[in-house]
Amino acid sequence: MAKKDNKKKNNAKNVPHRDNYARISYLYQLSNHLTLSHPALARGLARNMDLVGKKTVSKSSPLLKRTICKQCQSMLIPGLTMTMYVENLSKQKSPINDVLVWKCTCGKCRRFPVGKGEYVVFPDRNGVRID
Amino acid sequence: MAPNKPKNAPKKAPKASSLKELEKKKKQVFKPILDNPYTQSSTWPFVEPEIAASILDFLEVLLSPTGKYKASDVKVKQQVTEPEIVKHIYHGFNATVQALEDQAGINRGIRKQKETTAQPQITHLFICKYDITPTLLTSMFPVLSYTASKSSESRVKLVQLPRGSMERISKALGVDNTGIVGFKEGCPGAEALFELVNSNIKDVEVPWLEGLLTGESHMKFVPPALRNIATTAPVHNPKNNRGKQEQLNKSKSKVESKSDDV
Structure with missing residues (x-):
């Protein structure tokens, strides 16, 4: 019984307020599509998407939110709108202090402490993710 | 670069550790979460194991002269010129x-190329994923x-490249922890390797940036990538609720009695 129940819940078809999620997803894709042709519009749409998510308390994956700059809301695409590099600011240059930096064209940096090993975002952890 | 650490086991969801935490009752709930509509996992082109092995052999042969040059003495270095492949x-x-x-x-027209520094471009990228x-x-x-x-x-x-290839490549190159090698166009001696790669491995496909290279884009919207995750939520204590109810009833009765007085 329990297994059946799990399966039923995993297919995520009967999500309440599905329209909010659909709107966020639509805005994300539209913003991605317009990133090069109309950068300002794309940023506006991404901002809109963020606000819709906050207002309706719709949770989205960190992996989705990471792809948008926190300052200028532009889509982070390597080679086009962002540069990335590994830096180590420690004196001893110990590998544990390696930091991966994603730098947006607006200058905002997003830093990932890469040297500390694999970090699994909450929705992907064992026991949380259902497949 | 990334250290050669043993791969950590994937993190588990945090569990209550203190007694106080354990006492709190929690129930399991399923919450919807929106994933990235673009699938990120299937974008790596597939490499057959046998072809990967021969590619690795090729790479080792090509890169080993640089490793030998780096390991040699200062006196030898003065006499022998650096292997050409380094450039x-x-x-x-x-x-x-x-x-x-x-x-x-340069290729997407964002930055302008300086005419004096027109360099051959990277065409082949080998990564010990x-x-x-x-x-x-x-x-x-x-x-x-792709971009x-x-x-x-x-x-x-x-x-x-398959597991364990980073060690071989860094040994051949003479640089520790090298897992990423990019070859420029027209690299001497690498024609056979390029041929092998070109004929056996597919191009990278990034469906959501399709219009970037071809110039024509047929935009397709993907349905929202919703899925459920299993988390916990606190169980409300029924006692507290009852108390609240009683209070509410009391206040109501007070109001009623007041109205009676008037």
């Missing part, structure tokens, strides 16, 4: 990524190699 490869994360980004800027931890370091390479491609016909070939 035709990029190795390491920062150097390779920067070269690819410059290339992307399974040796580099965490995976975040290598996750952006499919998109980067850095010259045109839809001549793309940057992305090759993932």
Whole structure:
């Protein structure tokens, strides 16, 4: 019984307020599509998407939110709108202090402490993710 | 670069550790979460194990002269010139990524190319995907190699190498922890390797940036990637609720009695 129940819940078809999620997803894709042709519009749409998510308390994956700059809301695409590099600011240059930096064209940096090993975002952890 | 650490077991959801935490009752709930509508996992082109092995042998042969040169004495270094291949490869994360980004800027018309520094472009990229931890370091390479491609016909070939290849490559190159090697166009001696890669490994496909190289884009919207996750929520204590109810009743009765008085 329990297994059946799990399966039923995993297919995520009967999500309440599905329209909010659909709107966020639509805005994300539209913003991605317009990133090069109309950068300002794309940023506006991404901002809109963020606000819709906050207002309706719709949770989205960190992996989705990471792809948008926190300052200028532009889509982070390597080679086009962002540069990335590994830096180590420690004196001893110990590998544990390696930091991966994603730098947006607006200058905002997003830093990932890469040297500390694999970090699994909450929705992907064992026991949380259902497949 | 990424250290050669044993791969950590994936983290588990945090559990209550203190007694106070354990006493709190929690129930399991399923919450919807919105994923990235674009699938990120299937963008790496597939490499057959036998072909990967022969590619690795090729790489070792090509790169070993540089390792030998680096390991030799100062006196020997003065007599022998540096192997020519050094000028035709990029190795390491920062150097390779920067070269690819410059290339992307030039090819996509974002940055203007200085005429004096017209350099041959990177055409082949070899990455020890399974040796580099965490995976975040290598996750952006499919998109980067796509954006850095010259045109839809001549793309940057992305090759993932099997587990254990980082050790062999860094030994051949003479640089520790090298898991990323980029070859420039027209690298001497690498024609056979390029041929092998071109005929056996597919191009990188990034469906959501399709219009970038071809110029024509048919935009397709993907349905929202919703899925449920299993989390916990606190159980409300029924006692408290009853108390609240009683209070409410009391206040109501008070109001009623007051109205009676009036």
